[in-house]
Structures are given as C-alpha cells and as structure tokens.
Amino acid sequence: MDLDEVADRLYGLSPPEFTAARTAEARAARDAGDAGLAREIARLRKPTVSAAAVNRAARAHPGEVAELLEVGERLRAAWQEQDPGALAELTRRRGEVTGRLGRLVRQEGELSAAATAEVEQTLDAAVVDAGAAEQVRRGRLARPLAYSGFAPAPTPRERPARKTRPEPELEGGERAGGKRKPAPEDEAAAARAREKDEAVAARAREEDEAAAARAREEEEAAAARAREEEAARKARERAEAQAAHREWQEALETAQRDFDERAAKVERLERKLAKARRRLDDSGNRLEVARREEQQARRRLDQ
Secondary structure: OOHHHHHHHHOOOOHHHHHHHHHHHHHHHHHOOOHHHHHHHHOOOOOOHHHHHHHHHHHHOHHHHHHHHHHHHHHHHHHHHOOHHHHHHHHHHHHHHHHHHHHHHHHHOOOOHHHHHHHHHHHHHHHHOHHHHHHHHHOOOOOOOOOOOOOOOOOOOOOOOOOOOOOOEOHHHOEOOOOOOOOHHHHHHHHHHHHHHHHHHHHHHHHHHHHHHHHHHHHHHHHHHHHHHHHHHHHHHHHHHHHHHHHHHHHHHHHHHHHHHHHHHHHHHHHHHHHHHHHHHHHHHHHHHHHHHHHHHHHHHHO
C-alpha cells in the first residue's frame, strides 16, 4: 500500500464518507508498521463539495473529461499560434464540451449554485492551464481550481506613417529650396500638406491616448478581478481550515472518549485482578495450612 493508492480510493468518495475512511486508512497503515505513511494519509485534506463532484466526473466520465482537456490543449496551442480560425472553432467546441460535462456533473448529485459555479470555474481552469488539467485528470482535488489572466497579448496599434511629399517645383524645374521665391500656389499646397500631416498626427495621438486609456481600464479591471479572486480564495481557504479544524476536533474528541473508555476498562480489570490475587493468596495460605496439618496427622498415624 502506498499514498497514491490510498489517495485514489479516498478522493473517489463523497465528502461525508471521507473523514471516516481516511481515519481507517491511517490506522491500517499504522497497524502495518508504516507510521510515515499513516501521517501522510492523515494530512490528506477533505474535498469540498465541488471538488468531489469533479473527482467523481473524472472517474465516472473519463471520455468526456479527456475530450475537454484535449480541446484545452489545442486551444492553448491556437493562442500561441494566433490562429483566428482555429480559435473560433475550438472556442465553440469548448463551450459545447464544458456544457455537456457540466450537465453530467450536476446529474451525479444535487449541487448548490455556489458549488455549480466552482465546478464550472474548475473546468475552465483545466482548459486554459496544463497544470490544472493534470489535476482534474487525476481526480484528487481537495478544493476547486481557478485561473485568471489567460488572454492573447494585445496587438499594438501602428501609427500612420507620415507622408513624404516632394518639394514643389518652380518654373524651369527648380526646387523650392533654390534661391527663387516659390509661387503662391506652391505655398498654398505646402500649407495644405502641412495641415494634413498635422491632422494625421493629431488623430494618431488621439488613437494612442484612447488605446492607452483602454489599456489602463483593462488593467484596473483585471486588478480588481484579481483582488476579488484573492479575497474569495482566502475566504475558501479559511472555510476549509475551519472545516479541517472541526474534523480534527471531532477526531480528538472521539479518540479521547475511546481512550477514557479503555482506561476505565483497564482500571476495572486491574481491580478484578487485584481481588483475584488476594483470593489466590488466601487459597495459597489455606493450602499451606492444610499441608502442614496433613503432615502432622501422618506422623501421629505412624507412631
């Protein structure tokens, strides 16, 4: 027996069955002389309702789970390659497979709205993150998974290139840079060209500023989501820590009751043993007296 075998058995159970089964597995390892394995088993965390639902799905519907993870792997590759056609097709398939698997998970047992949301969040994490995918495939989740920040990098907007205009020619083919004064119509054309260039540059600056403002808004929104997710994660971890404390508190109370009962039984048995020893001593004394009297009676008989 090793930790992997035990974990596979335990995380295939429902949360209400987990604690008693974990205690039994740890006791079996201790009785077999493997105290280290017993400690490792005792440290396995009880799964949340949503984590247990995903674990059951990994065992009851391995084909659907494998299909979802395969879609996720191809979708990540498409993001890397920036293939719009593949992204559109795989995003559509992702929605179909996730929806189908989510329905199968809900059919396995009644889930609250919060647990259902955590199941969907875990499946989404498995699609976008290879590490989360492996955890879902193994089916040993103790808590739901979450992932944020998976998105293609924004494509920088190119500023319009400034147009290079030729210098107006004067009569006889001379350029305006020559000594001859440019004609009025040439000056007007040059002014219009400058105005056009300035307008193009102004539009480019406006677009850049708008893009920078949108980027700041997106960053602020992402930071807000990250703070919310961090707060939710801490709340879940605190709830899980409280649940684990309650479990171990119950285990401590059970062990204390068991110890007290056995100690009381030992005390009763020791009292009985002491009483039996006293009776044995009395019987030994009577035996010794009877032996001496018998010997004296025999000597008198021999006289």
